[in-house]
Amino acid sequence: MDALTVEAAESQLKALAESLIQKLRMQHAPVLHRIPEVDIELQPGEHYAGPVLDAEGKVLHHLVLMAARPSESMDWDDAMAWADEVGGSLPNRQEQALLFSNCKPHLKPAWHWSCQEHEENTSCAWRCTFSYGSQSDNHKSAEGAAVAVRRVNP
Numbered sequence: 474m475d476a477l478t479v480e481a482a483e484s485q486l487k488a489l490a491e492s493l494i495q496k497l498r499m500q501h502a503p504v505l506h507r508i509p510e511v512d513i514e515l516q517p518g519e520h521y522a523g524p525v526l527d528a529e530g531k532v533l534h535h536l537v538l539m540a541a542r543p544s545e546s547m548d549w550d551d552a553m554a555w556a557d558e559v560g561g562s563l564p565n566r567q568e569q570a571l572l573f574s575n576c577k578p579h580l581k582p583a584w585h586w587s588c589q590e591h592e593e594n595t596s597c598a599w600r601c602t603f604s605y606g607s608q609s610d611n612h613k614s615a616e617g618a619a620v621a622v623r624r625v626n627p
Contacts (some may be wrong), residue, residue: 561621
């Protein structure tokens with residue numbers, strides 16, 4: 474076994490400290506998110522809601538609130554069919570939160586169906602009340618409002 478010297482110990486400690494500091498700097502380094510420019514053509518009456526992000530902050534798609542509105546309340550199956558008929562779909566829960574944040578003036582202050590069934594009870598689906606943004610589930614036979622969205626890939 475080699476004899477440990479003060480100089481050798483100081484050298485090893487310095488190398489260890491530099492390694493740990495480098496690792497800490499890497500953990501706290503800013504992450505650059507580059508969002509490519511995208512052209513989104515809005516039809517009359519449509520409104521751009523914003524980008525929909527994944528868990529890491531990557532843009533999945535851009536969301537557009539379509540102009541079409543049903544004339545009356547409808548159950549979930551009819552709302553799903555209506556959105557498809559107008560060339561869109563019902564928004565998912567994340568998209569409903571984005572609509573509430575960025576398009577509230579263009580939404581009826583009532584609860585609206587999402588496209589998502591309840592995970593534990595498929596006789597229910599999720600909804601969002603656009604007057605104050607809360608989300609809850611309701612039986613699919615209940616009659617509520619609907620809006621259609623379209624998704625634009627980046």
